[in-house]
Amino acid sequence: xxxxxxxxxxxxxxxxxxxxxxxxxxxxxxxxxxxxxxxxxxxxxxxxxxxxxxxxxxxxxxxxxxxxxxxxxxxxxxxxxxxxxxxxxxxxxxxxxxxxxxxxxxxxxxxxxxxxxxxxxxxxxxxxxxxxxxxxxxxxxxxxxxxxxxxxxxxxxxxxxxxxxxxxxxxxxxxxxxxxxxxxxxxxxxxxxxxxxxxxxxxxxxxxxxxxxxxxxxxxxxxxxxxxxxxxxxxxxxxxxxxxxxxxxxxxxxxxxxxxx
Numbered sequence: 001x002x003x004x005x006x007x008x009x010x011x012x013x014x015x016x017x018x019x020x021x022x023x024x025x026x027x028x029x030x031x032x033x034x035x036x037x038x039x040x041x042x043x044x045x046x047x048x049x050x051x052x053x054x055x056x057x058x059x060x061x062x063x064x065x066x067x068x069x070x071x072x073x074x075x076x077x078x079x080x081x082x083x084x085x086x087x088x089x090x091x092x093x094x095x096x097x098x099x100x101x102x103x104x105x106x107x108x109x110x111x112x113x114x115x116x117x118x119x120x121x122x123x124x125x126x127x128x129x130x131x132x133x134x135x136x137x138x139x140x141x142x143x144x145x146x147x148x149x150x151x152x153x154x155x156x157x158x159x160x161x162x163x164x165x166x167x168x169x170x171x172x173x174x175x176x177x178x179x180x181x182x183x184x185x186x187x188x189x190x191x192x193x194x195x196x197x198x199x200x201x202x203x204x205x206x207x208x209x210x211x212x213x214x215x216x217x218x219x220x221x222x223x224x225x226x227x228x229x230x231x232x233x234x235x236x237x238x239x240x241x242x243x244x245x246x247x248x249x250x251x252x253x254x255x256x257x258x259x260x261x
Contacts, residue, residue: 004030005018007038014038014042014051017055018031018053018055020056023065024057026066026113027086042099043098048099051099053094053101054104055105059107061114083144087143091116095119096212098206102193102200107128107130115146118150118179124180125175129170131179133150146163203258206260210233210237213233214229245257
C-alpha cells in the first residue's frame with residue numbers, strides 16, 4: 001500500500017490514516033487509490049468489525065490536491081475523471097460497508113475531505129477541528145456525496161448555506177447543528193475514537209450493517225418500501241448467531257457477548 005495512507009489493525013478495528021501531513025492530507029491520485037484499497041480491504045476482512053478514518057498531523061483532509069488539479073487543467077485534462085473514478089467509489093465503499101465507520105476529525109476537513117467524513121456513520125471531532133465546503137471557492141459544484149449527506153445531517157437550508165457561502169464551521173458549531181456526534185479535546189481524540197470503535201467492534205456487526213442498509217434505503221424510498229426493507233433485514237438478522245445468543249442472554253439476565261456473526 002502507498003505510504004500516503006496507513007492501515008493498522010488491532011482489536012478488530014481497522015484504522016485508516018491519510019498520511020500526507022505536509023500537504024494537509026490533500027488527495028492526489030496516488031492517495032485516492034490507496035484510500036480506496038484500504039477501505040475495500042477493511043470491508044472484505046472478516047476480522048475487521050469497525051473502522052476509524054482519520055488524518056495525520058494538523059489536518060483531517062484538505063480535499064483535492066489543487067497542485068495536481070492545476071497541472072491537469074494546464075494539460076487540458078480537466079477533472080481527469082477523479083469524481084467518477086475515485087471519489088464516488090470511495091464514498092460508496094464507506095457508506096455501503098456492512099460495518100460501522102467512525103471519522104476522527106483531527107483538524108481541517110475541507111471539500112472532498114469533509115465529504116469523506118460525512119460519508120462515515122459517526123463523527124468525532126477535535127475541539128479545534130473545522131469543516132469547510134470549499135467547492136464554490138474554486139468555482140466548482142459539491143462532490144463526494146456532499147449534496148446527499150449534508151442535507152440529511154443539517155437540513156436543506158443549512159446545507160445550502162454551507163455549500164454556497166463556503167464559510168468554515170468550527171467544531172462546537174458543528175456539534176450544535178448536528179454535523180458531528182461528539183467534540184473532544186484534541187489530545188483525547190485518538191483515544192475517544194478508538195474507544196468508540198472498540199465498543200462497536202464488540203457489538204452485533206450484522207445488525208450494525210443492517211442499520212446502515214435501512215437508513216440508506218429509507219433516505220430515498222417511501223414508508224411502505226422502507227417497512228418492507230426493515231422486514232427483510234430483520235429476517236437476515238434473526239438468522240445470526242448473535243441474535244440467538246443475545247436473546248438467550250437476555251432471558252437468563254446475563255450480558256450478551258457478540259461474535260459479529
